[in-house]
Amino acid sequence: xxxxxxxxxxxxxxxEKSQSYAYNLIVRKYQERLYWHIRRMVIVHxxxxxxxxxxxxxxxxxxxKFKAESKLYTWLYRIASNEAITFLxxxxxxxxxxxxxxxxxxxxxxxxxxxxxxxxxxxKLQKAILTLPEKQRLVFNxxxxxxxxxxxxxxxxxxxxxxxxxxxxxAVKKIEKYLTxx
Amino acid sequence: MKNENNISDNLExxxxxxxxLKKENHFSTPExxxxxxxxxxxxxxxxxxxxxxxxxKLSWRVLxxxxxxxxxxxxxxxxxxxxxxxxxxxxxxxxxxILQEDIEIEDELVYEAYAEILESEGNxxxxxxxYINYLIENDIDINSIIEEL
Numbered sequence: 001x002x003x004x005x006x007x008x009x010x011x012x013x014x015x016e017k018s019q020s021y022a023y024n025l026i027v028r029k030y031q032e033r034l035y036w037h038i039r040r041m042v043i044v045h046x047x048x049x050x051x052x053x054x055x056x057x058x059x060x061x062x063x064x065k066f067k068a069e070s071k072l073y074t075w076l077y078r079i080a081s082n083e084a085i086t087f088l089x090x091x092x093x094x095x096x097x098x099x100x101x102x103x104x105x106x107x108x109x110x111x112x113x114x115x116x117x118x119x120x121x122x123x124k125l126q127k128a129i130l131t132l133p134e135k136q137r138l139v140f141n142x143x144x145x146x147x148x149x150x151x152x153x154x155x156x157x158x159x160x161x162x163x164x165x166x167x168x169x170x171a172v173k174k175i176e177k178y179l180t181x182x
Numbered sequence: 183m184k185n186e187n188n189i190s191d192n193l194e195x196x197x198x199x200x201x202x203l204k205k206e207n208h209f210s211t212p213e214x215x216x217x218x219x220x221x222x223x224x225x226x227x228x229x230x231x232x233x234x235x236x237x238x239k240l241s242w243r244v245l246x247x248x249x250x251x252x253x254x255x256x257x258x259x260x261x262x263x264x265x266x267x268x269x270x271x272x273x274x275x276x277x278x279x280i281l282q283e284d285i286e287i288e289d290e291l292v293y294e295a296y297a298e299i300l301e302s303e304g305n306x307x308x309x310x311x312x313y314i315n316y317l318i319e320n321d322i323d324i325n326s327i328i329e330e331l
Contacts, residue, residue: 031216035216039209045209045212049215057223060223060230116208116247118208121203130190166193172196172200173196176197180199
């Protein structure tokens with residue numbers, strides 16, 4: 001598969017003849033990063049698949065209006081993050097589950113997930129991450145796993161860099177505390 | 183790279199246990215998931231396009247004329263229907279007439295109207311009985327009237 005720059009892909013997308021091909025290349029380029037970003041939030045593969053498909057269909061609908069003021073992947077990340085949060089909120093409303101119980105349910109899903117093959121300490125780390133509030137979890141995952149820069153995260157989450165630094169700091173402290181207690 | 187080192191340094195100080203863990207991905211996906219997904223997305227987009235196209239066609243050919251017909255029908259129905267609250271009750275009408283000083287009504291008409299009300303309420307004797315009662319109450323001899331005629 002040929003690797004095109006985002007600018008080139010966006011130019012190709014503007015041309016109706018190559019629009020479908022360009023979008024196919026965009027999907028291939030970003031699908032894995034978006035998948036893992038969503039998977040860490042919603043845990044179960046089937047749910048991740050639903051959220052990712054919604055994300056990519058929404059991105060296709062909005063791409064013609066996309067202005068290259070931000071990078072393509074930060075824009076895609078923003079849609080994916082919003083979709084993941086919306087999915088979790090819907091889950092709470094649909095089953096009248098209190099906020100804490102959603103995290104509890106996600107932990108149970110994680111323990112029962114056959115496609116998860118981490119050892120005990122890795123499982124404990126995942127459980128620790130699931131104790132964080134949704135937005136703090138997003139911040140932690142983006143910084144810790146995706147190693148994103150704060151200014152990119154600020155663009156995606158529409159928050160200030162200072163707020164993100166504080167959020168990540170709190171998240172790290174909570175996780176450390178969880179890991180060091182039995 | 184420098185950025186990554188900074189993160190690691192900070193983590194070692196802030197969270198020693200966390201910093202010792204490897205950043206590995208322990209989740210997995212079904213086989214060929216990422217090979218198939220672009221095709222799945224493509225199909226979904228085509229489906230979306232087709233629904234959009236069908237809706238556009240439908241809206242021009244069916245929905246627009248249908249909406250126009252509904253609007254016209256609703257307008258005609260509303261024009262022909264007199265609302266109940268628009269009708270004056272008999273009492274309201276009578277009160278209105280009585281209060282209008284400019285309107286003069288003949289006594290005979292008042293009597294007829296009064297008779298109609300009583301009749302509708304079932305309190306009225308027949309017309310003949312009413313005349314007879316009137317004559318008796320006012321002590322009028324019916325023969326004298328006949329003679330005058």
